[in-house]
Amino acid sequence: MKIIGAGHIKDLCAGAAFLATGGGGDPYVSQLLAEQLLEKYGAATLISPEDLADDAFVVSIGMVGAPTVTLEQLPTEEEAIGALNKYEEITGKKIDAVIPFEV
Secondary structure (H helix, E strand, O other), rough: EEEOOHHHHHHHHHHHHHHHHOOOOOHHHHHHHHHHHHHOOEEEEEHHHHHHOOOHHHHEEOOOOOOOOHHHOOOOOOOOOOOOOHHHHHHOOOOOOEEEOOO
16 A cells, blocks of 8 residues: 655656656646636545456546547546445445556
């Protein structure tokens, strides 16, 4: 388990941009959103897959499409929360963890 705080975000976004395979746009947009969410909700906990129960409900969310759209309308937490809530509504299960679908 590792705790991710505001001090990690700039390096995390730079590393993700370096390793990205699909474009993804300016990492600064993601950096701003991550910093805002950490300020609002506190640090994030990264866990190892081995720490999850065998029957854990793990979902993946993310943005797809042209990254230029994020320059016109910055992403907010509402999109992610809406997707997570819809997963739970449709399946009737509580989400145990979220996994990224790309770097």
